[in-house]
Amino acid sequence: MRRFRRYGLVVGASLLLAACDRRAPGLLQTGGTEARRVARLFWIMFAMAAAVYVAVAGLIIVATLRGRRTETGKPSRVKDEAFVWVGGLVVPVAILAVLAVLTVSTTNQVRRPVAGALSVEVVGKRWWWAVTYPGTGVTTANEIHVPVGRQVRIGLDSDNVIHSFWVPQVAGKLDTVPGQHNELRLTVTKAGTYRGECAEFCGLQHANMNLVFVAQSEADFERWLVRRRSAGTGASSDLTERGLVAFERAPCAGCHTIRGTSAAGDLGPDLTDFGSRQTIGSGAVPNDTRHLTQWIVDSQTIKPGNLMPPIELDPGEVAAIVAYLESLK
Numbered sequence: 001m002r003r004f005r006r007y008g009l010v011v012g013a014s015l016l017l018a019a020c021d022r023r024a025p026g027l028l029q030t031g032g033t034e035a036r037r038v039a040r041l042f043w044i045m046f047a048m049a050a051a052v053y054v055a056v057a058g059l060i061i062v063a064t065l066r067g068r069r070t071e072t073g074k075p076s077r078v079k080d081e082a083f084v085w086v087g088g089l090v091v092p093v094a095i096l097a098v099l100a101v102l103t104v105s106t107t108n109q110v111r112r113p114v115a116g117a118l119s120v121e122v123v124g125k126r127w128w129w130a131v132t133y134p135g136t137g138v139t140t141a142n143e144i145h146v147p148v149g150r151q152v153r154i155g156l157d158s159d160n161v162i163h164s165f166w167v168p169q170v171a172g173k174l175d176t177v178p179g180q181h182n183e184l185r186l187t188v189t190k191a192g193t194y195r196g197e198c199a200e201f202c203g204l205q206h207a208n209m210n211l212v213f214v215a216q217s218e219a220d221f222e223r224w225l226v227r228r229r230s231a232g233t234g235a236s237s238d239l240t241e242r243g244l245v246a247f248e249r250a251p252c253a254g255c256h257t258i259r260g261t262s263a264a265g266d267l268g269p270d271l272t273d274f275g276s277r278q279t280i281g282s283g284a285v286p287n288d289t290r291h292l293t294q295w296i297v298d299s300q301t302i303k304p305g306n307l308m309p310p311i312e313l314d315p316g317e318v319a320a321i322v323a324y325l326e327s328l329k
């Protein structure tokens with residue numbers, strides 16, 4: 001019994017702490033038009049559910065206080081039958097009808113296309129996100145930049161299993177389904193960095209399939225896009241030059257693309273702008289020299305089961321590749 005109590009304490013404390021975790025995306029701290037509409041619907045549903053709860057709990061208390069009707073006592077003012085018809089049919093139908101209308105109209109609102117929307121194509125991979133900006137030649141991974149105040153149309157696809165694209169503070173979730181193209185529309189109203197994640201269990205490293213979603217001013221976004229176009233290739237020193245040569249010679253080039261080099265694989269993320277990304281392995285660890293070195297030596301120690309195998313390289317080559325990848329901005 002005591003052990004149970006201690007267990008309960010631990011669970012309770014962790015739940016409290018989890019609720020206070022500032023890094024976790026707060027579903028109701030919205031930063032976009034669509035998320036705000038969904039949040040509003042949530043509050044209406046919550047209010048109605050709370051009202052029903054209070055009414056039913058109130059009736060239970062009244063019934064308990066009044067006690068059982070006796071044969072000789074006063075008869076109830078409400079007929080049993082009327083109670084069942086109203087409480088069991090009329091009221092639930094009215095509540096569900098209101099919610100149905102609100103749900104359908106909210107769904108319509110969040111899907112409404114707007115002229116001049118920015119297109120981004122996202123493909124759910126195991127276990128990372130491939131990101132392209134059609135018509136610009138820009139390809140990246142695990143990090144999506146968008147302008148504030150302009151609608152973004154995100155095309156969602158998968159060539160493997162079902163994933164679900166979800167940036168909770170900006171829009172509702174939408175699945176990437178093999179063989180079916182889905183489209184999510186969203187408009188960010190507040191600049192900032194939002195956390196996104198895969199919301200559909202998709203295998204071993206599902207939990208490490210996050211993404212960084214950056215909303216910035218239109219000017220900053222255009223600058224970012226232009227930089228992306230000129231990213232890649234540029235080995236600017238002896239060390240990075242050696243890194244490029246080692247990268248092209250090692251199996252890396254068979255799985256990864258770096259624009260302007262002979263590396264053109266598509267099994268792993270495009271690394272053309274890797275040096276500017278915030279994370280490694282779809283949010284598994286921060287992008288710094290120590291973690292990048294560890295990732296290249298054996299990514300399995302960071303993200304067990306991910307589809308990049310450990311590769312035999314001598315420490316000199318690893319250091320050169322690290323320097324080269326960090327220079328890709």
Ligand SMILES: [Cu+2]
Nearest residue numbers: 163198202209
């Ligand atoms: Cu996934």
